[in-house]
């Protein structure tokens with residue numbers, strides 16, 4: 001992959017990373033604030049608990065993507081970016097454009113989704 005394209009993906013990854021970092025931090029702050037509000041009626045509490053649960057599952061997903069982004073940035077630095085971590089073939093450019101933190105080519109991703117890939121990752 002040429003330097004221009006690497007730069008392009010690097011900035012995409014960094015942009016997404018800072019957006020996600022903001023979301024994760026806001027979610028954590030919201031959780032703390034909701035916990036310290038002691039003077040609320042039970043209905044408020046229930047709806048807070050529900051919102052927190054929703055935010056939590058969202059932030060778990062965000063955290064997972066953040067981890068994949070970090071890994072992609074490491075591969076970028078190591079000059080391994082854009083190659084499938086399983087078969088080392090080049091990941092399709094369209095796929096990288098849509099999912100810049102993709103670790104697998106379409107073929108391996110498909111195998112993984114069907115549980116046929118010997119890999120402990122869940123992406």
Ligand SMILES: [Zn+2]
Nearest residue numbers: 084087105108
């Ligand atoms: Zn592959």
